[in-house]
Amino acid sequence: MNWTYSPFIGGVVTDLDTGLIYGIDGISGIPDKGTDSTDVPLRLAEFNPVNKSLTYVEKRGHPGAMMWVWMVYSSAAKRIFGYEHNFFADDVEALWSYGITSKDWTQVKATGDIPPTRSSPCFVSAYGGKKLILAGGIGVKQSNILNDVYSLDVSTLTWTKLPNMPLALFGQNCAVSGDSFITMGGLKSLEVAKDVEVANDEGPAILNLTSNTWGKRYTPTRLTPPSPTPPSPTPPRPTPGQKPSSADRTHLTLSKAGFVALAVISAAASSLITL
DSSP: OOOOEETTTTOEEEOTTTOOEEEEEEESSOOOTTSOGGGSOEEEEEEETTTTEEEEEEESSOSSOOSEEEEEEETTTTEEEEEEEOSSOSSSOOEEEEETTTOOEEEOOOEESOOOOEESOEEEEEGGGTEEEEEEEEETTTOOEEEEEEEEETTTTEEEEEOOOSSOOBSOEEEEETTEEEEEOOEEEEETTTTEEEEOOSOOEEEETTTTEEESOOOOOOOOOOOOOOOOOOOOOOOTTOOOOHHHHHHHHHHHHHHHHHHHHHHHHHHHHHO
């Protein structure tokens, strides 16, 4: 069967360790319900911004046809994680990963508070990729807008439910800075029949990942520059025509005395060696 692809329909993610850019080509047509979704070729594009090379890798047997994918990169795991909107099944595990080094696809079998399948969520990496955060979106089963938030521990592959967002949103932007999960924008209502979308205009919302509390104020962590190293003290030099002070004369006398003492010791040592 021939498939029609939409380039990078699921977005793009950057490998922060190598600078390589990865993107998924999704399919723009929905096959018949009886079609095995794993037969749909998946196209992963790897772009090298240095030499401008673009490489495609097709792999069958992946966990579903990636129509829309939300991707993040985990430096801790050296893997790309993707959360997919799968039209072929409502209750599948929607999380998969791709190994940058091993170049293998793995359907993630996570445990814990597994999020319901959704589309248009916010999906970001936290703490260097040790945690992944999924928030909001549109539920696949009931097409309802969601406000739930989940955190995935990458080392144990365990989902943990976090406090809900103040608003149910989809398509919002989000980021993590330090212990702050920040979400902003997005849509808070959708009427498909009337083609009406209502944007979120209430400003950002910030979840403190340490205290698990929501707020609206974000205080960035200020970096304290290192204190400058003080210069080594330099003894003052007299200006031309200026007589040295008593302290300077004392310092000079001691220096000469030390030099004479070293000369005497050296001469005595030479005499002993000669004898």
